[in-house]
Each structure stands twice: as structure tokens, then as C-alpha cells.
Amino acid sequence: MNCNNCIKKPVIKLTNSNISLCNKHFIRYFEKKVLYTIKKFNLIEKEDKIGIAISGGKDSFTALSILKQFHDKKIITLEALAIDEGIKGYRDLKYVKKFCKDNKIKLHILTYKDFFDNTLDQMVKKFKNKTSCSYCGVFRRYLLNLGAKKFNFTKLATGHNLDDEAQTILMNQFRNNPELSARLGPITGIIVDKKFIKRIKPLYLVTEKETTTYAFLKKFPIKFSECPYANQGYRDSVRNLLNDFEAKYPGTKHSIVDSFIQIMPMLKENFKEVKPLNSCKICQEPTSREICQACNYKGQLNDL
Numbered sequence: 001m002n003c004n005n006c007i008k009k010p011v012i013k014l015t016n017s018n019i020s021l022c023n024k025h026f027i028r029y030f031e032k033k034v035l036y037t038i039k040k041f042n043l044i045e046k047e048d049k050i051g052i053a054i055s056g057g058k059d060s061f062t063a064l065s066i067l068k069q070f071h072d073k074k075i076i077t078l079e080a081l082a083i084d085e086g087i088k089g090y091r092d093l094k095y096v097k098k099f100c101k102d103n104k105i106k107l108h109i110l111t112y113k114d115f116f117d118n119t120l121d122q123m124v125k126k127f128k129n130k131t132s133c134s135y136c137g138v139f140r141r142y143l144l145n146l147g148a149k150k151f152n153f154t155k156l157a158t159g160h161n162l163d164d165e166a167q168t169i170l171m172n173q174f175r176n177n178p179e180l181s182a183r184l185g186p187i188t189g190i191i192v193d194k195k196f197i198k199r200i201k202p203l204y205l206v207t208e209k210e211t212t213t214y215a216f217l218k219k220f221p222i223k224f225s226e227c228p229y230a231n232q233g234y235r236d237s238v239r240n241l242l243n244d245f246e247a248k249y250p251g252t253k254h255s256i257v258d259s260f261i262q263i264m265p266m267l268k269e270n271f272k273e274v275k276p277l278n279s280c281k282i283c284q285e286p287t288s289r290e291i292c293q294a295c296n297y298k299g300q301l302n303d304l
């Protein structure tokens with residue numbers, strides 16, 4: 001079997017169609033799709049200062065390398081923001097530093113130790129009865145938003161792909177949480193609030209398989225090990241369910257995201273009146289409570 005566009009051997013068969021593509025034509029297809037996403041959803045505007053949240057995984061390297069095209073053409077300024085949780089033997093930003101240096105992208109690093117007085121390794125020992133991903137996720141989102149403001153980013157780009165979005169949409173459905181779904185989409189959030197830097201997802205319409213293939217063909221220096229504290233039970237179940245469904249009924253993931261895009265404007269409209277945000281009494285960061293969840297966890301850690 002040949003590539004649909006030439007006589008070369010294909011490297012991938014697209015899940016949503018019968019199209020097989022060779023190395024060159026797949027890279028062209030992939031980049032075109034990401035550029036289409038950026039244009040269709042107006043993800044970037046001239047003179048934006050975009051921060052890319054970079055972890056060293058395939059998704060963030062891919063998003064960075066494509067957004068860099070806009071940086072090189074001087075349409076936007078692109079900088080990278082990495083969060084170092086402090087996980088010995090796992091979170092190693094060596095390749096991230098080298099990648100940013102080679103690509104001439106300024107890199108900022110914020111650490112859990114500096115902001116929360118503890119590395120994740122220390123937190124796990126103290127918080128014996130808590131699920132690590134629950135507080136780690138809170139701290140990570142907190143630092144990303146804080147860093148985005150500190151470095152004057154107009155938007156924060158993340159490497160979320162179509163699979164991630166399809167999983168989150170389903171999880172919110174299963175848990176009856178339409179308000180959380182209203183915050184999803186290629187540009188997150190419901191209302192414009194300068195306390196929250198908008199997140200953009202340039203990989204919104206490309207699948208996990210496509211992103212993995214692209215990163216592999218581009219020879220990005222990816223580490224494939226998993227966080228030793230990963231505890232994403234519910235998401236894992238939804239991921240497995242979706243992968244099974246996709247194998248039996250190809251196109252399922254696209255259908256979930258496509259139908260979500262159709263109802264998204266109504267959802268955002270419906271929830272635009274949600275309670276205005278307060279400023280946390282301790283750190284002044286936005287929160288729906290008096291004290292934000294990050295300060296709450298930080299206080300608990302200090303008491304342990």
C-alpha cells in the first residue's frame with residue numbers, strides 16, 4: 001500500500017478516514033491542520049506574547065515547534081514556561097532547556113519548592129491520604145497562571161490534543177458538570193477576566209496518535225517515562241473506554257469534539273453569569289472562595 005499522495009510507504013493511517021500518508025505528506029497534513037485550528041478559532045493575534053506551557057512531553061514540544069513559525073515571522077513573541085514539581089528521577093528539564101536554547105526560545109522555570117516550600121516528593125510523604133494528582137494539579141495550574149501574568153503573556157498555549165479534550169468532555173458529562181465544560185474549547189474560559197490568562201490549544205483538532213507520530217518523525221527529545229505518582233484513575237478509565245470505542249467505531253473522538261464545538265457557544269452563554277471571582281485573602285490570586293485552593297493546601301502542608 002502506498003501513501004495517498006505519492007508512491008512512498010505510509011507512516012500512518014488516519015483514524016477518521018481511509019487515508020494513509022508518508023512521512024513528508026503526513027507532516028504537511030499535520031502542520032496544515034494545526035495552522036487551520038489557529039486560524040479558525042482565532043487563537044493568536046498579531047503582537048500577542050504567547051507563553052507555551054512546556055513539560056518535555058510530545059504535545060508541548062509539538063505545540064512549541066509549530067507556534068515558533070509565528071515567532072520567527074515576528075507575528076507573535078513566544079516564550080516557554082516550565083513547572084518543576086520536584087520529582088526526583090522523573091522531572092528533568094535538561095531536554096526542555098536544550099530544546100528552547102536550540103530554538104532560541106526564552107525559558108522561564110517556576111518550582112513548587114520556591115512557591116509552596118516543598119517539592120512534590122516531600123508533599124507526597126506529608127499528604128499520605130490525598131491523591132497526588134489532585135493537589136499537584138491545583139499547584140500546577142496556579143503556577144501557570146501566576147507565571148503567565150508575571151511574564152506578561154497575553155495567552156498561555158498548552159499541548160492539549162483532541163483525545164484530551166474528548167476525554168474531558170465525557171468526564172464532565174458523566175459527572176454532570178456542564179459548568180466545567182463551558183470553560184473548555186480551543187480558547188478556554190467563559191468571561192474575559194484579567195486575573196486569568198486565557199489558555200489556547202493549538203493541537204485541539206489533532207489526535208494523540210497523530211501528535212505522537214509527528215513528534216517521533218521530528219525526532220523531538222521526548223522522555224517516555226510516566227510520573228511515579230500518576231493517579232488518574234477516572235481519566236484512565238474514560239481514556240480506555242474511548243480508545244475501545246474508537247477501535248470499534250472509528251471517528252468517535254472526532255464526533256465528540258465536533259458536536260461539542262457546535263454546542264459550546266450556548267454553554268458559554270448559559271454560564272457567563274456565574275459568580276464573579278474573588279481575590280484570595282492570602283495571595284490575591286483569583287478564586288471562587290475566600291482563600292484559594294493552592295493557599296489552602298500550602299497551609300495544610302505547613303501544619304504537617
Ligand code: SF4
Pocket residue numbers: 085132133134136137227228229230231
Ligand atoms: S501525574 Fe499527577 S502527580 Fe504526576 S506530575 Fe502529573 S498531576 Fe502531578
Ligand SMILES: [Zn+2]
Pocket residue numbers: 003004005006007008021022023024025
Ligand atoms: Zn506521500
Ligand SMILES: [Zn+2]
Pocket residue numbers: 280281282283284285291292293294295296
Ligand atoms: Zn491564595
